[in-house]
Amino acid sequence: MSESSQTLLRHILEAPYPNSSMNSYFSPMQLEHRSHHVDEKNFDKLKAAYGACLDEDAIKKAGVDPLTEILDQIMHLLPKQKSANDDEDIANTVLYLASLGVSVLVSPGTGADDRDPDTVVVSVSAPWRIGLPAKERYMDEDIVKRYETTVAQVISTLCPDEKYDSATFHGVVEFEKKLASASPDAEDREDVTKYYNPMSLRDAETLTPQIHLSRLIDGLAPSNVKTIRLIVGAPQYMEDLAGILSNTPKDVLQVYFMWKAVQSFASAIEADAVKPYKRFSNELQGKEPDSTPERWRTCVGHVDNGLGWILSRFFVERAFSAEAKEFGDEIVSDIKVEFIEKLKATEWMEEKVIKLAIDKVHNIVQKIGYPTKSPNIMDPSSLREYYQSIDITPSAFFNNTLSMSRFDTKLQWSALGKPVDKDAWRMTVPTVNAYYNPPGNEIVFPAGIMQFPVFDVNVPKYVSYGAFGSVSGHELSHAFDSTGRHYDQNGNYTDWWTNRTVAGFNERADCFVSQYSNYTVEGADGKPLHVNGRLTLGENIADAGGLSASFLAWKKRAAKHPNQDLPGLEYFSQEQLFFVSYANWWCGKSRKETAINRIFTDPHAPKWARILGTMANSRDFRRSFNCPVKEPVCTLW
Template sequence: MGETSTSQAPVDEVDERAPLLGSSESEPNEPEAPAKRAGKWVARNAVLISVSLLVLAVIIILCIFFASYRPKKPTTKTALCLTPACVHASSEILYNLSPDYKNLDPCDDFEELVCGGWDERHDLRPDQGDAFTGTIMSENSQMLLRHILEAPYPEDSDHSSFSPAQLLQSVSSVDQQNFDKLKAAYDACMDEATINKAGVNPLLEVVHQIAELFPVTESVVHKRTPLLGKGKDDILDLLIFLYKLGLSPLVSLGAGADDKDPDVVVIQVSPPWRIGLPAKNYYEDPKILKEYKDTVAQVLENLYPDDKHESAALHADWMRSSGHGKIAARGKAIDSSNEIVEFEKQLAAASPNPEDAQDVTKYYNPMSLKDADSLTPQIQLANVLQKLAPLDYTINRLIIASPQYMNNLTQILFSTSRETLQTYFIWKVVQAFSSEIEADEIKPYTRFSNKLQGKDPDSSPERWRTCVGHVDDGLGWILSRFFVEKAFSEKAKNFGDQIVSDIKEMFIEKLKKTKWMDKSVVELAIEKVHKIVQKIGYPTKSPDIMDPPSLQHYYESVNITPSTFFQNTLSMSRLVVSLQWSSLGKPVDRNEWGMTVPTVNAYYNPPGNEIVFPAGIMQFPVFDVNVPQYLSYGAFGSVSGHELSHAFDSTGRHYDQNGNYTDWWTNSTVEGFKERAQCFVDQYAKYTVPGPDNKPLHVNGKLTLGENIADAGGVSAAFAAWQKRRAETPNQDLPGLEYFTQDQLFFVSYANWWCGKSRKETAINRIYTDPHAPKWARILGTMANSRDFKDSFKCKNREPVCELW
């Protein structure tokens, strides 16, 4: 500022400097008028102004040009997925939708909107009582398993990269031996000629062993021998014999984790899961009871014809030559059937209602062996248990699910004759193994069972379906190994882990916002979520299905021959029982799975605090790594959230973060839960199906409470998990489904999983016994309880009917 430059400044700096610095002359000039100064400035800079205006014009023109040709932002229109997987998924949804879906209000009847087409496209086979999307998935898996079982052992070139034969070349011969065992069991089941030729004889072998172990005195008709008479101790050997075959007459015995000490295996005693008829309600229906009695009479008459029957003499000779004990002398078969059914009726009346049988606060009753044995002295419970348990195991305590039932059983047995009991035990064997026998003698019971479910009385599944199920029941882990190779992948397992982990994260966020739970309870609940073990796809321990030697050792005791189907079945049953009882005295094996890999299902185990998802349920359309994620999050994600929500439902809430049955909720939190849970009870009790007399039969809101709570929590957590994922990675749209937003398709995918239909009789049976609400109610009730659903479809009333999380 103090110096005077004698050099001429650049043209573009002259006026910039002038206002700030004075002239080089010694005396200042007089100031000029503004207009005059501006005119001089323009004159001096005319060229500069012209150039600047030209540049500005060019810039404006270029901006307009590029703006008009600039591609639209990706957010204005989502990309369309046209891969085969997406086209398949889209077509499946479109086929299932009601043809009139655009004119239906989703807020009024979402089930009809999503499933109207499914109902039209799927008819129940004569041998089916009901079916839903999960049934179709299961049958697709069955078809795959059939192809595996009817094909030769895959050669090296046929193995996928996801195979133990690739991972462990040194044990491929063991893998083939396992496969051969699998195939022999399937082939024996498929050999209908041999099975038909054997007829009822394999079953009679078991029946005659009952007569040998628990004989009765040949007596004049109507004379009855009391149980506590001479030879009363023989019931001990009979019960042990039946229990080792997997039967549960009078009481159900087993071993499992102690709810209050989940690392310890304890003996559990409960009423039989099924007395005779599928539900105790049926014993109050005179029409069904008469049909049942007539059925029992027909089967008994077929098995043991009286003296007028042409085969009676041959049967008596066979009995004597075989050295078997005596079977009760009978008058008319209908008399014996009346006695059996009346005995069962008393047992059913003594049994707890289904909702109480699943209530841990009612079924957890620890007792000493001495106290438990005193409840039913006639069946010598202590002696039975000591014969079943390992020799080195000392029985200190056991869990009695229903002491009241045990007390009632004492009174019932006191007034029941040996003849009636023997016939009852024989009838239990007939019921248990009727599906393993092809004989006219058993057909009356098969027809009755079918009719009770609304099926065609003379229908039966295709033989290959029966045999796939037979192999899955008896050699399931070997079958799982070959299923995984064909139907699963590492990519699928990782995606499943991702979904379940996302669900856990979102459930924690929901717990943090829950107002009715005390802060201390929320903190423990969050810890419980963190500790939930997630098992995805298949087990790698106990047994490791990817390790052929492990599988071979697991099934070492199962004897399979290609010509003895019934004996194969008994051998399989004995293994299941022996594995259970051999667990006594050992820590709980937390690596075990309760479902084989092809199973289309999932579960939460409270004492183990674990959620388990077999690969069977991780299949299209519930789960697919190759389609937009809102489909998998809507279906499989909701299933995952459902199982996780069980950790805090009416049962799971009683177990803490370590799986211990304990009171870890504060009183105010319990009251808050009960108030909201009652809402679910009342809501679902309003749903009905046509009853036996065509009057409305209401859903049991108490029996289905835990599942209904889990449905609501599952969808809520899954939707939140998907929203977070879509924010990170936008999903593509599906072709032909432009009518729906991606949010809406999330719920369409959820409901699509539950599309199904049921025969009236099967629906009634499920109301009596099933802790799940009808499939259609699981759609309507869950959507009514979903704020996210109502927001997505812009329903007038956005408030959930019932809400916990």
């Protein structure tokens, strides 16, 4: 599906502005004259960004110069000689890189306050990625050694006049290793009871005084907004960071900051200087060292990341319909009804909690297909205004990338001082994915995931309910998983469950933890590497609940409107094909190295485990395939 989406986006970007032959009701031809002109200008901006990315000759000619400008600025802000202004230098460098969208030492941001979901609040956490793909990777001596060699090769080539010695590069990797050790485990990052730590800015600043949090936030926030309170994602990390910084030489810090810039912008450079890093990154993913994706794929991703809502507008025209939106709404609404029935029948929840849970389901906002606000992707003027500050130059790919990154940073911080924008989407329309947002109590399904073969208005409904319906139920089930259950019907993080209900949930959740912890992939040393049952708990609960609710929703629909059989597949019953459609959705393969990285960082279990584990937890599957044992291994909803 991602492949089909990418290919369609390529066709859009390499074709002229759509002409009158388009008969979709989203067609540009339906626009009034003035809007049509703006729409065409928006399309030209897409084409310019795509063309600049494709122009490899111009990118190679620019070489490393655009990147070295950033490195020079870092060296200016943070001289390697120790002085009385060391903390000032560190703080200024952190702010400079943050303005470019590069998180170093800490990851600052904004979002809905979990305990007050209508209010935007500042948050500061440990960076999601220190340098290697996961903190556990710093325990692999071979990888760490190759990583250190890579840092040395790249920085020495980019900054030949600085004469850094091997001790400096070793110090950078050791510094990262300390940061990784201090950063929270992946499962704790997913746990609201651990990452939600409100503090006054004054108290938070004392944790790591070298960062100058107040200056960092003031430098990123709108000038008319004063921050006095924030959420600290990992207070212990912040405290440990202060000690780590105090014991790290300044030349090591300088190279560390430069290395973060290299890692962030290497993909926008075509030069021998950054090739060692690209080779190393490929090897970590199990790819051939010198392999590169086809350029058009890189450039489709670049445009989707930077001008995604304009691109979404043209994707919708080609890949979505009013009938598809109506069918998607029908499936999600059906699943809400069935989930409520499941809640009513839940014996381990107390009655007053069930009533509140039913209210929460009723309150879930469902967003299907594409946004019509913030921005309205069907309004060319809205899109033009939204992206007005992004400067696109047809022959300056690096500068375009930088402009897009600065825009994303400013957009996020501009939310401060305003109510939470509940119309905004976190994924562009071509994205083959979906999500549940706990503070917003909303489930969102971009048109990209509503495509053949998991969703189609013209195939028997058990195909769409088995795949897309299960995804819909999965996202809805997140409202009651190990994270979502902490948020009430209004999206407030609060204790709204009774002790008896919590105990019943934990007992059943522990079953999922044990079940999935028994699944393994092959580790780097050839020994079994176990799935983290705690990290993947929320997703595994959502898989089981989503499949069950979707099956019941489809059966109820099919009782009123029987489905056709699929020609050539008469061997299977329609019930069985429901589950085949689900399994087909998750069927896939991963390279060994990629699978290892995901075990450490991905809250989803491996795809094959999402099939086997979810089937093992489905009474309906066991009945449909006449399994000897009908009782599920684990069940919650």
